[in-house]
Amino acid sequence: MKKSKKRSDCPISCSLDIWGDKWSLIIVRDLMFAKQCTYGDFLKSEEKIATNILASRLYSLEENGIISKSEHPDSKAKVLYRLTQKGIDLLPIMVEINLWADKYYDLPASRKEELKEVKKDKEKYIKLAVKELGN
Amino acid sequence: MKKSKKRSDCPISCSLDIWGDKWSLIIVRDLMFAKQCTYGDFLKSEEKIATNILASRLYSLEENGIISKSEHPDSKAKVLYRLTQKGIDLLPIMVEINLWADKYYDLPASRKEELKEVKKDKEKYIKLAVKELGN
DNA sequence: GCTTTGCACTTGCAATTTGAAAGTGAAATT
DNA sequence: AATTTCACTTTCAAATTGCAAGTGCAAAGC
Numbered sequence: 116m117k118k119s120k121k122r123s124d125c126p127i128s129c130s131l132d133i134w135g136d137k138w139s140l141i142i143v144r145d146l147m148f149a150k151q152c153t154y155g156d157f158l159k160s161e162e163k164i165a166t167n168i169l170a171s172r173l174y175s176l177e178e179n180g181i182i183s184k185s186e187h188p189d190s191k192a193k194v195l196y197r198l199t200q201k202g203i204d205l206l207p208i209m210v211e212i213n214l215w216a217d218k219y220y221d222l223p224a225s226r227k228e229e230l231k232e233v234k235k236d237k238e239k240y241i242k243l244a245v246k247e248l249g250n
Numbered sequence: 251m252k253k254s255k256k257r258s259d260c261p262i263s264c265s266l267d268i269w270g271d272k273w274s275l276i277i278v279r280d281l282m283f284a285k286q287c288t289y290g291d292f293l294k295s296e297e298k299i300a301t302n303i304l305a306s307r308l309y310s311l312e313e314n315g316i317i318s319k320s321e322h323p324d325s326k327a328k329v330l331y332r333l334t335q336k337g338i339d340l341l342p343i344m345v346e347i348n349l350w351a352d353k354y355y356d357l358p359a360s361r362k363e364e365l366k367e368v369k370k371d372k373e374k375y376i377k378l379a380v381k382e383l384g385n
Numbered sequence: 386g387c388t389t390t391g392c393a394c395t396t397g398c399a400a401t402t403t404g405a406a407a408g409t410g411a412a413a414t415t
Numbered sequence: 416a417a418t419t420t421c422a423c424t425t426t427c428a429a430a431t432t433g434c435a436a437g438t439g440c441a442a443a444g445c
Binding site for chain 2 (some may be wrong): 122124125126127128129130131133135136137140141144161162163180184201204206207208209210211212213214215216217218219220221222223226
């Protein structure tokens with residue numbers, strides 16, 4: 116459903132081949148905030164991803180080892196998506212994107228507040244957040 | 251040639267609206283390596299961007315203040331593209347992408363070598379590189 | 386047990402975007 | 416003056432996106 120043949124051996128290019136589109140990192144973001152999401156959770160996000168696009172992105176993110184599916188404790192009808200370690204390791208990238216956007220765009224006050232914490236000690240924040248996501 | 255209406259106020263989403271595609275950061279990468287590029291330089295890159303796509307990306311990157319055009323000292327027929335400060339400030343993101351890819355993919359030895367330097371002292375590397383690009 | 390609802394997708398199709406190739410026009414080179 | 420270089424544009428088929436409706440299984444309600 117998405118072949119993404121490698122365009123080159125460049126690390127930037129390789130990375131973009133996997134998650135370099137308008138939606139993949141939105142899904143990753145949701146998982147970083149919520150730690151685990153159902154298909155329906157993703158659909159509820161502000162950006163309103165189309166359901167077929169969501170399905171194709173979840174498929175390719177799983178194919179590429181960024182996310183994994185697991186069973187929902189309450190119901191067999193539900194599926195839980197989580198980040199793998201490889202997905203969790205995207206966090207430093209996400210943090211830097213946040214900081215860049217914070218510098219150049221008007222963000223909601225709530226987001227700005229959260230980023231204050233990040234800026235205080237980036238390393239520490241990332242370490243803690245990665246740990247939180249890990250278990 | 252690319253309207254990219256904002257999908258939400260989320261910093262990740264805002265950022266992806268601007269450079270969240272398979273090519274924009276490739277162009278930024280080229281500019282970070284070379285500091286300035288002509289249209290032809292971009293076309294020569296390993297990934298072989300199509301010329302119409304290149305034109306549309308250069309346009310939108312300029313529209314969004316990431317790059318700027320300037321005159322080539324040798325010829326009026328040539329155009330030089332450079333990163334603006336806003337573009338230069340994408341460097342931390344690029345560094346983190348490199349480090350992530352380094353962790354999960356086989357990169358050419360030359361790239362790995364460069365990244366060793368980065369890992370020694372990330373902050374220092376970024377500060378220096380940003381300064382270099384700035385003048 | 387039977388129907389209805391919830392959930393995770395899939396399908397169909399129009400509209401947009403991409404990508405390959407050829408073309409254009411101004412500037413530099415021969 | 417003629418050719419080449421350079422920065423794009425144009426054309427058009429193929430791929431991808433996005434919307435809307437549909438499917439099939441699981442769980443909840445009656």
